[in-house]
């Protein structure tokens with residue numbers, strides 16, 4: 001089983017700043033296309049930014 005590990009795109013809930021793994025929206029030739037989850041499991045927020053865009057990711 002040649003399945004190279006692929007890190008899912010991650011999204012940050014803007015309300016509680018919890019990081020969520022993106023859900024797979026589509027398979028592409030290069031991997032998968034991700035989209036943010038429908039709602040935050042922690043606070044039910046629906047606004048997400050990709051982790052790369054989150055200004056506070058310096059941990």
Ligand SMILES: [Zn+2]
Nearest residue numbers: 013016040043
């Ligand atoms: Zn949240």
